[in-house]
Structures are given as structure tokens and as C-alpha cells.
Amino acid sequence: MRKDERQLIQQLIxxxxxxxxxxxxxxxxxxxxxxxxxxxxxxxxxxxxxxxxSAIKALPKFEGRSSLKTWLLHIVxxxxxxxxxxxxxxxxxxxxxxxxxxxxxxxxxHRYDDVYTWDIATPDALLANEQLQxxxxxxxxxxxxxxxxxxxxxxxxxxxxxxxxxxxxxxxxNARVLLHRARxxxxxxxxxxxxxx
Amino acid sequence: MxxxxxxxxxxxxxxxxxxxxxxxxxxxxxxxxxxxxxxYLQQIRQSISxxxxxxxxxxxxxxxxxxxxxxxxxxxxxx
Numbered sequence: 580m581r582k583d584e585r586q587l588i589q590q591l592i593x594x595x596x597x598x599x600x601x602x603x604x605x606x607x608x609x610x611x612x613x614x615x616x617x618x619x620x621x622x623x624x625x626x627x628x629x630x631x632x633s634a635i636k637a638l639p640k641f642e643g644r645s646s647l648k649t650w651l652l653h654i655v656x657x658x659x660x661x662x663x664x665x666x667x668x669x670x671x672x673x674x675x676x677x678x679x680x681x682x683x684x685x686x687x688x689h690r691y692d693d694v695y696t697w698d699i700a701t702p703d704a705l706l707a708n709e710q711l712q713x714x715x716x717x718x719x720x721x722x723x724x725x726x727x728x729x730x731x732x733x734x735x736x737x738x739x740x741x742x743x744x745x746x747x748x749x750x751x752x753n754a755r756v757l758l759h760r761a762r763x764x765x766x767x768x769x770x771x772x773x774x775x776x
Numbered sequence: 777m778x779x780x781x782x783x784x785x786x787x788x789x790x791x792x793x794x795x796x797x798x799x800x801x802x803x804x805x806x807x808x809x810x811x812x813x814x815x816y817l818q819q820i821r822q823s824i825s826x827x828x829x830x831x832x833x834x835x836x837x838x839x840x841x842x843x844x845x846x847x848x849x850x851x852x853x854x855x
Binding site for chain 2: 596603631697702730762
């Protein structure tokens with residue numbers, strides 16, 4: 580366990596209010612992302628609140644075999660799975676996906692149209708454009724929950740693929756497909772913007 | 777011989793380094809020959825970097841300060 584994390588856990592156990600504010604601020608949204616991916620929007624808030632309570636009660640027993648973030652995500656994942664079992668619901672992995680547009684390729688798999696480098700090319704330049712930033716943000720929010728969770732954990736939080744599979748209870752190939760679909764959607768929205776401006 | 781469509785389908789796995797060696801080399805040789813696919817892969821990388829800089833968050837209506845306070849109080853109750 581990292582030293583700063585051990586210290587944070589000690590502060591939580593000893594009841595330091597600032598430590599609680601910090602962990603909720605850092606981890607609540609990603610926990611919500613996992614809960615929505617597994618249990619759906621309707622139950623997600625409840626699942627995350629229950630997960631926080633379970634985690635706080637179990638903190639003194641936390642052994643640090645994973646990071647605090649991964650541990651919290653496992654708790655929320657287990658809670659979400661229990662909840663959907665109880666509600667007899669299942670969430671589709673494939674909602675909202677359009678496959679790679681077949682009309683972009685000829686019969687031999689070659690592209691019809693050339694792909695050029697973007698006019699607005701660096702992440703900094705992309706970010707400087709407020710309209711584009713809003714479009715990317717909106718595209719992210721509209722991703723199906725499973726894709727959003729996979730993208731958040733892998734590309735934004737740096738969580739390992741194995742952990743993502745365990746947390747979302749999906750196979751490695753499913754996790755990779757979800758990540759690819761999410762990235763492709765984000766790419767597509769930037770591409771459309773570049774084409775139109 | 778790998779084609780543009782294969783690059784489009786395997787772009788994420790290629791970037792993540794998640795492909796078996798032979799598969800990776802097949803795509804690599806296509807990339808050497810195809811500027812469009814090099815540009816496409818570069819665009820995907822730029823999309824990931826940009827998103828990581830924006831770091832969008834799950835939308836939530838919960839008051840986090842209030843939640844932190846409730847959890848803090850709960851923790852004290854267990855003392």
C-alpha cells in the first residue's frame with residue numbers, strides 16, 4: 580500500500596472530516612459510473628450510497644492488497660450485481676453501438692476516402708476550442724453506461740484491464756470491445772467537428 | 777495482408793499493446809504502407825489524450841460535501 584494512501588485510511592478511521600471530503604470527491608463519480616454500468620440508472624445512487632457505508636464499516640479490515648480506489652470499485656460492483664439479481668434485471672452490453680461504418684471501406688477492406696491529419700491537431704489545441712470541448716463532453720455523457728465505465732476506468736483512471744473485467748464482471752474481450760466502441764465514438768465526434776469547420 | 781478495415785477494428789487493441797505478436801506485426805506492416813491508417817491511428821490517440829485532459833465525470837446530483845459529512849458521522853457512531 581502506498582504511504583499516502585495508508586495515511587489517508589488512518590485519517591478516515593480516526594474520523595478526519597477532510598479525509599472523508601477528499602475520498603468522496605475523488606471516488607464518488609467513478610463509483611457511480613460502475614453502478615450505472617452494472618445496475619442501471621435507477622438503482623445506481625442507492626447502490627453507491629450502500630457501497631460507501633459498507634466501505635466505511637470495513638475500512639479497519641482493509642489490507643491494502645489493491646489500491647483504495649480498486650477496493651471501493653469492487654464493493655460497488657458487488658453491491659450492484661446483488662441489486663440486479665434481486666431485481667431480476669440485466670443490462671445489455673451492446674446498447675447504442677453502431678459498428679464501424681461499412682460504407683467507409685471497399686470490398687477488399689480499403690478506405691474509400693483519404694484520412695488527413697486534423698487541422699486542430701494537439702490535445703491542447705483541441706481543448707482551447709470551447710465548442711469542441713462541449714461536444715466531446717456531451718458525447719461522453721451519451722455513451723452507453725458500460726462503455727462509459729470502461730473508458731473512464733481505463734483511459735481516465737488508469738485501472739488495469741484485469742481489474743476492469745472483475746469489477747464489471749465481463750470477459751476481457753468484452754471489455755476491449757466496450758473500450759474500442761467508446762473511443763471510436765469520441766473520435767467520431769471530433770472528426771465530424773473537424774470536417775465541418 | 778492486413779487492410780484499412782482491420783486497423784479500424786483493432787485500433788484500440790493496437791494502441792493498448794494488447795495484440796499477439798504476429799497480429800501486431802501484420803497491422804504494423806499495413807501502417808508502414810498506408811498513410812491514411814497512420815493518420816487514423818494518430819487521431820484515435822489524440823482523441824484519447826484530449827479526453828484524458830478534459831477528464832469528464834459521471835453526472836451526479838448528489839451533494840458530495842453532505843455525503844462526506846454523513847459518512848463521517850456514521851464512522852463516529854461506530855466508535
